[in-house]
Amino acid sequence: MLKHEDEQGDWYSLPGGGQNHGEKLSEALIRECREEIGTTVKVEEVLFIRDYIADNHEFKDEDPGAHQLEIMFECVLPEQYFPRNGTNPDSTQKGVLWVKLAELSNIRLFPKELIVHLQNNGDNFNRSKIYLGDVN
DSSP states (O other): OEEEEETTEEEEEOSOOOOOTTOOHHHHHHHHHHHHHSSOOEEEEEEEEEEEEGGGSTTTTTSTTOEEEEEEEEEEOOTTOOOOOOSSOOTTEEEEOOOOGGGGGGSOBSSTHHHHHHHHHTTSOOTTOOEEEEOO
């Protein structure tokens, strides 16, 4: 998880970001992970897809009109990886943290909806529920 900080305290997100023109999704994720968590990942299957329409959620005043489509992949880290910032972390990124599935409810993870899906499925994801909708 990427660790961020705001006036309410720490919050967390998955690594990732924008895709460059002409870049495959898997290439974008590999690049973003190198930049944010300092390692190259092996990109596996799509786990979840979500819409995020800011005007429908708690951050509508901070980012009015924003609409993103996020595709979340299962990734494999190198065996010897130790969590650390990469060479080009997000501007609000304060660190990288490994969080056990059972402990996800103890942190402010965005999107929050991921907590339920990850904890309920563990290693046996319900592949029929890939599209999460417009959730935060």
